[in-house]
Amino acid sequence: MTEVLCVSCSSFCSACLQECLKPKKPVCGVCRSALAPGVRAVELERQIESTETSCHGCRKNFFLSKIRAHVATCSKYQNYIMEGVKATTKDASLQPRNVPNRYTFPCPYCPEKNFDQEGLVEHCKLSHSTDTKSVVCPICASMPWGDPNYRSANFIEHIQRRHQFSYDTFVDYDVDEEDMMNQVLQRSIIDQ
Numbered sequence: 001m002t003e004v005l006c007v008s009c010s011s012f013c014s015a016c017l018q019e020c021l022k023p024k025k026p027v028c029g030v031c032r033s034a035l036a037p038g039v040r041a042v043e044l045e046r047q048i049e050s051t052e053t054s055c056h057g058c059r060k061n062f063f064l065s066k067i068r069a070h071v072a073t074c075s076k077y078q079n080y081i082m083e084g085v086k087a088t089t090k091d092a093s094l095q096p097r098n099v100p101n102r103y104t105f106p107c108p109y110c111p112e113k114n115f116d117q118e119g120l121v122e123h124c125k126l127s128h129s130t131d132t133k134s135v136v137c138p139i140c141a142s143m144p145w146g147d148p149n150y151r152s153a154n155f156i157e158h159i160q161r162r163h164q165f166s167y168d169t170f171v172d173y174d175v176d177e178e179d180m181m182n183q184v185l186q187r188s189i190i191d192q
Contacts, residue, residue: 009088039159039163047064047153048064048065049063049064049065050063050065051063051064052064053067053079055067055070055071055073055074055076056080057071057074057075057076057077057078057079057080058076058077058078058132074117094117101142102139102142102143102167103116104116105117105120105138105139105142106138107120107124107127107128107138108122108135108137108138108155109124109127109128109131109133109135110127110128117139117163117166118166120138120139120159120163121159121160121163122155124155124159125156128156129156131155131156132154134151134152134153135151135152136148136149136150136151136152137150137152137155137158137159137163138160139159139162139163139167140162142169
């Protein structure tokens, strides 16, 4: 197992961070800092080899290092999973909603797409810094408050100033503005 190091906050097992490594510029799942390949996570491997858990299907105990192989062949575990799938598909509130993709974005200048926010900023700075065409910011357009028709007069400046951090770190898209404001006020009272 290879460890991936985040200079800013910690280190993680690479299997856990595969989604973070998929973008052109891999970032930490916690702090969004750039990731660098590291060394074997020996301590993590030792914990995985020595920590026990039980199968949710047959209730037999296994070490974490062996549980994946077991559940792949355990018919009781497969039934357990299917019961969960049936339960969630019956609940209409858990059905997929028509929500915009806020994780990957197309370049508004060229046909390239599937950039994460940081990748889009970097791509536009490198490839389109002299382009003066007014375009719609794909990041802003995907936000609940965004206007998909608003064209930024200076997109390069806009993206460098407005999109230096990921909104999903700070925003709960399922909560309306009034609830968010109440949460902020409550937290500010607690933090004093």
